Amino acid sequence: MEGILYLLQQLKGMVTPFSVFDLIDILIMAFIIYKVIMFIRRTSTGAVAKGILLLLVALLVSGALQLNTVNFLMGRIVEYGALALVILFQPEIRRFLEQMGRTNLGEVFTHAEERNELDSAITQTVEAYTSLSKSKTGALMVFERKNMLEDAIKTGTALDCSVNAELLKNIFWNKAPLHDGAVIVRGGRIVGAGCMLPMSGNVNLSRELGMRHRAGIGASEHTDAVVAIVSEETGSISVAVGGMLKRHLAPETLERLLRNELLPEREDTETAPKFKLANLLRAGKGEKQNGEKDY
Template sequence: MEGILYLLQQLKAMVTPFGISDLIDILIMAFIIYKVIMFIRRTSSGAVAKGILLLLVALLVSGVLQLNTVNFLMGKIVEYGALALVVLFQPEIRRFLEQMGRTNLGKVFSNAEERNELDGAITQTVEAYASLSKSKTGALMVFERKNMLEDAIKTGTALDCTVNAELLKNIFWNKAPLHDGAVIVRAGRIVGAGCMLPMSGNVNLSRELGMRHRAGIGASEHTDAVVAIVSEETGSISVAVGGMLKRHLAPETLERLLRNELLPEQEENESPAKFRLMSLFRAGKGEKGHGEENH
């Protein structure tokens, strides 16, 4: 009995009370880990992260098994590899620190401003697409979600501006230098224009589908992005999600669809409308092989 009491006393001495400082410590570490994960996703450094993890595991295993030579080599690789990574990712680290410096404290724990900006981006996109559809001006916009499109952005011109209907009409004007590529939107802001997208690998697509539609479907196949397209020949508005193409959309339907896909929590009270739109996409599975432009 005395032994059990002694053990309990020892355990009590080891357990420290949980205070405000501990909560702050946990929140700071959680934020740092989150930012590191987002940094890896934005820079397409998943393979690099796996390589670093394997090196650390090899270092740990070699230490446990007392493989002195291997442990020495792994230790040196990790020691000098940290410096090499700083040099290798210097532009990304600098951009990350600049973003941290521009971030308000309120934005760290809240995405309300981001949602408001995305809401405005949808409104401006629908306004621009209604005009582009009437004038039969081709357009291709990609709304990024969880999968980062950093590789696609690098193929075009990097931007950082709000989505504006007049700006979109100028970008997609057929004499503009960036009109042939895609506009990429991240968190409600334009981050790239004139960007090249991967073509769809679906061999069953109709030959009538042009490069713009094939690129839009391809982007939706490779990522979880929502892609909005305007046909240059007919002015028809289309949306591609998950490799599925829904065509001949009215501007009102385009807006409802974008809101359902990009702001799902905001549309909980409109479940009947969402159900109808998802039904449209299910019905649109059969339309993947039908298109209308040759551009």
């Protein structure tokens, strides 16, 4: 009995009271870990993270097995690798710090402002595409999701402005310097214009599809982006997601598709059907013309 009491006294001395500051400490660490995970998911750093993990495992294993030479080498790689990572990911780190500086504490934990801006961007895009379709002005817009398009942005002109219908019509005007490339939208804001996209490698695409459509499909094959296209020849509106292309969309259909792909949880499931692109491909036979195929 005395042994049990002694053990309880020892445990009592080891356990410290849980305070509000402990809770704040846990929340801050959870937020940092969450941001790191989201950073890895939204960029192409997954392979880098795996490489770092393998190096750490090799360092621990070599130390446990007393492989002195290997352990020394792994230690130097890890030591100087930290500096190399800071240099390698300097643009991403700077952008993250800038976003932290522009947002208040409430916006750090919620994305309400970004969602409102994205909602407005969809409305403005549909308005611009309606006009561009009537005038048969070619357009190509990429709505970025989890996979970031930094390489594509570097090929064009970097911007930072809200999506506006008049601005889009000016960008895609056929005598404007940026009209040939793609506009890239991130979080409801234009981050690049005149950007080059990778062409689709699908050899089964219709020969009627031009370079703008092939680039849009290619971007959707390589990333999870949603790509909206206006044909310069016919004025037809199309959307590409996951390498699949839905053509001849009405402006109302374009808006509903963009909202379901980019803001799925905002859709009222009782009044509106699910409008994911896969469902559109199954149910969109009435919108196809002259037996055209979707890809």
